[in-house]
Amino acid sequence: MYITYRKPTPADGQAVYQLIQRCPPLDQNSLYCNLLQCRDFSDTSIIAQTEDGTIAGFISGYIPQSRPDTLFIWQVALSSEFRGQGIANTMLTELFRRDARLTHMETTISPSNQASRKLFTRFFKEHFTSVETKTLFKQGIHFNNDHEDEVLYLAGPAIRLDQQSA
Numbered sequence: 001m002y003i004t005y006r007k008p009t010p011a012d013g014q015a016v017y018q019l020i021q022r023c024p025p026l027d028q029n030s031l032y033c034n035l036l037q038c039r040d041f042s043d044t045s046i047i048a049q050t051e052d053g054t055i056a057g058f059i060s061g062y063i064p065q066s067r068p069d070t071l072f073i074w075q076v077a078l079s080s081e082f083r084g085q086g087i088a089n090t091m092l093t094e095l096f097r098r099d100a101r102l103t104h105m106e107t108t109i110s111p112s113n114q115a116s117r118k119l120f121t122r123f124f125k126e127h128f129t130s131v132e133t134k135t136l137f138k139q140g141i142h143f144n145n146d147h148e149d150e151v152l153y154l155a156g157p158a159i160r161l162d163q164q165s166a
């Protein structure tokens, strides 16, 4: 199957909202939030689309104001029928290589999310020289015991992605 990778636009907002609904354990943000991601975070977000226009995957990200060399990955969502083919890995690669000023990547992962842990562990090992982890948001302190801890992964500096094949 031929997949294309592109920046999202607001026309994708509803499909992204529905995709995330189908991708537990992701937090369902508001449609308005997804529309803003597709409009104002488009440069740091990516859509994976099939030939017939189906949205197979979406990654939202942003560059934190205090760390302009860092891409923070917010959510990764891949429709279940497209999983296990390395599409999420390609999306991360395509996204990071868009901006040559980026040297670091951050994300948070809940300890029970094995697929996410495997995806990022492999990606970081392949593309970055080191990875540090620390608990960023704690179940009892930040989440009112309503949500697992979120562990921050800080990867960098990057091994230059433009010298590697996608």
Ligand SMILES: CC(C)(COP(=O)(O)OP(=O)(O)OC[C@H]1O[C@@H](n2cnc3c(N)ncnc32)[C@H](O)[C@@H]1OP(=O)(O)O)[C@@H](O)C(=O)NCCC(=O)NCCS
Residues within 6 Å of the ligand: 023, 024, 025, 026, 074, 075, 076, 077, 078, 079, 082, 083, 084, 085, 086, 087, 088, 089, 113, 114, 115, 116, 118, 119, 122
């Ligand atoms: C996480 C996710 C994006 C991975 O997408 P993907 O394209 O299938 O990723 P990959 O094909 O690179 O597979 C990643 C690894 O996870 C493994 N995996 C997939 N589903 C799994 C599961 N339910 N439990 C354990 N491992 C799983 C794959 O076998 C693969 O392992 P490998 O590298 O040893 O072969 C996708 O599973 C998803 O959308 N999940 C729901 C939303 C989510 O949890 N997002 C991440 C948090 S932001």
